[in-house]
Amino acid sequence: MGDKVKEATAVVIGSAPCGSWENLKRYPLEGAYMIAADGGRISAEQAGLSIDWYTGDGDSGGFAAGLSGEVLPVEKDVTDLEAAVQHALANGFQRIVLWGASGGRGDHHLANLQLLEQIALQGGQGLFLDSVNEVRYLDPGSVHIPNDPPYRYLGLIPLDAQLHGVSIQGTKYLLHEATVPRGSTRTVSNEILDGFEAEITIGTGAALLVRSVPLWEKNSGSKTESI
Numbered sequence: 620m621g622d623k624v625k626e627a628t629a630v631v632i633g634s635a636p637c638g639s640w641e642n643l644k645r646y647p648l649e650g651a652y653m654i655a656a657d658g659g660r661i662s663a664e665q666a667g668l669s670i671d672w673y674t675g676d677g678d679s680g681g682f683a684a685g686l687s688g689e690v691l692p693v694e695k696d697v698t699d700l701e702a703a704v705q706h707a708l709a710n711g712f713q714r715i716v717l718w719g720a721s722g723g724r725g726d727h728h729l730a731n732l733q734l735l736e737q738i739a740l741q742g743g744q745g746l747f748l749d750s751v752n753e754v755r756y757l758d759p760g761s762v763h764i765p766n767d768p769p770y771r772y773l774g775l776i777p778l779d780a781q782l783h784g785v786s787i788q789g790t791k792y793l794l795h796e797a798t799v800p801r802g803s804t805r806t807v808s809n810e811i812l813d814g815f816e817a818e819i820t821i822g823t824g825a826a827l828l829v830r831s832v833p834l835w836e837k838n839s840g841s842k843t844e845s846i
Contacts, residue, residue, distance in 0.1 A: 627652060629712035631703045632668075633719035633731065634658030634679040639750045640666045642833060643718055645768040646748070652712060656703040659719050660686070674706055675699040698727065704734050713743045721749040732827065736778070753830045761820040762828075766811040770830035773817055774807035775799070777826050784822020789815035796822070 628651040630643075643666075655663055657675025664670070673688030676699060691702060700720055707715050715738055720731040731747070735756035738745035747754035753770065764773070773790060775782075780801050787794040791810040799806055807829075811817045819828065 627712060628714040628716060629654055629707035629710075630716045630718060631656060631700060631707060631720075632659035632663045632670075633700045633703075633717065633727075634662070635719050635721055635723040635727070637662050637666070637719045637750070641835065642748055642750050642753075642768075643716075645833075645835070646716070646746075648716065651716070652707070654703045654707060655686075655688075656699040656719075659703075662719050672703075672706060674703040698730065700727075700731055701734060701737075704738060708738065708741050708743055715743055715745050717745065717747045718749070720747060721752070735827070736825065751831055751833060755828050756825065757819065757821055757828050758825045759821050759823055761818060764811070764817040764819065764828070764830075766816070766830075769834040771810065771832035771834055772807075772830065773809045773811055774829045774831070775809075775819065775826050776807070776829060777801040777803070777824060779824035779826075782821055782824035782826055784820065786818075786820040788818040790817050 628648060630648060630651045631654045633656045652671050653663060653668055654672045654674060655670045657677065658679030660670055660673055661680060670686065673686040674691065676691045676693045678693055691699065704715060717731060717734065721728050732754060735745040735747055735754065739756045739758060745756060777799055778801070782799040785794055785797045785799050787806070787809065789812055791812060794806070
């Protein structure tokens, strides 16, 4: 696929109910490499998207003759979605969007969220999207998060037993070098202030950063610059 692939985005579409596709349209995915994880092929075609690669065992009805891809056994050690993510990483894609991966079965939903960490550990950048949420994985360090596309809420969910040195700036509720244990709700339901970016710093530990409840009506023409 070449070096240009590293600058491109792969979109992995799962079999879970997608609801509205409006959220996905808010991100700059023109020219993205589309991967269907089994039944994701059906969802993608209903949305008018062309599939570049199919990965799956067919038990969700996604296989169709003439598709480029790989047919997997039904009994295997990974889900179709994880296999699709591994295909993207193996082919050099460093930005991977997961769509159609939430709702439905709880075990799949939670496992799919954890794929964000797997993507990060293999040098990629993942973004988990559904019709009302954007989720990304954060490890120690600082990130700036513009509210673009705009969401109402921002929440930080610890994955490790404790997050240390947590600071949050540019938001309604500020935090400075705090310790946040897993299971705490202290860092949910925050809001990015108008005209600001959220700056989130984690000293030690890993977390999920969730932006939720889209505000398309507030800024209908906005598109984020990157994932």
